[in-house]
Amino acid sequence: MKLSSRFPVAAVVLAGCFTASSVFAQNTGKDRLIEFKDVKIAVQKTPDFTLKGGTTDKRFRPKDWIEIEPEFKxxxxxxxxxxxxxxxxxxxKYYVFLSGPGSADRKILTGEVTHTNISFGEVSHSVAYVTPSTxxxxxxxxxGSPQLVTGCAVEATVNGEVVGFYSKLGGAATDKVTPESKWWEKGNAPKQEADLLNKAxxxxxxxxxxxxxxxxxxK
Incomplete structure (x- = not known):
């Protein structure tokens, strides 16, 4: 995947399926333990639960959250x-390029979650959220809108070593770990902010x- 040295202003919808390639080991020297199938971007409203008993029900207007959901095995x-x-x-480890009205408003949002007891061969999902306030x-x-997300990447690591990788910025997705695919590390990349939330x-x-x-x- 060839990435421009300039970050795009136009938003790109990242929903859909991006198949991981078979060259991961060639680029990392490690076995790929996590194979990313796709990353879906969606908008979810704040859930509104019905309460029973003596609990006072507090009404509110549900707000928009942006959901970043990798499917993997x-x-x-x-x-x-x-x-x-x-x-x-x-x-x-998540990296999400969120667009703003101007180039100075764009941010790279980061966050991480530790998943445990992942079964071999079973399709599963991870998720990270951009909050309404962000x-x-x-x-x-x-x-919120999927079009606000112009780039997305996920690194899966075990003991600090990358064992799975997904990256997309404007073009096709890739699982190759290269300086180009790690766009958040470029010198002209927007500021990183640790504002993503995991599901918990x-x-x-x-x-x-x-x-x-x-x-x-x-648990």
Whole structure:
């Protein structure tokens, strides 16, 4: 994937399926333990739960959250223990390029989540969220949209070593770990801010249970 040295202003919808290539090991020297299938960008409204009993119900107007959802599969290491059924801990590091009304308003939002006990061969999902307040601050308006996300990347690491990679900025997605695909490290990249939330930190925490991989420390 060839990335321009200039970051695009125009928004690009990242929803859809981007198949990971088979050249990961050639570019990292490591076995690919996490194979990313696609990354979907969507807008979710703040969930509004119905309460019963003596709890006072507080009404509010649900706001927009931007949801970044990678679909992935854990791949058993070629020369690993054949009896091993899961990967114990994998850190997913997120980088999200969020557009604003002007070039000075654009930000790269970061966040990470540690998934635990990921079953080999089973399709699963991770997720990160851009909060309503961050959307308002960066985009200058409260309405969320997939078009606000012009770039997205996820690094999966075990003990600090990259074992899975996904990156997209304007063009086709790639799993090649190169200086070009790590666009957030470029000298002209926007400022990074650690403003992404994982599912456990969001109001979506009790929803969709087994659809998402377990987050360490939440069960």
């Amino acid at each position: 854990a791949v058993a290491p070629k020369n690993g223990d054949k009896n091993l059924k899961v990967i114990s801990d994998v850190v997913f 959307i308002l601050r960066v985009a200058g308006k409260p309405e 930190q969001s109001p979506f925490a009790p929803l969709w249970a087994d659809y998402y991989a377990d987050i360490k420390g939440t």
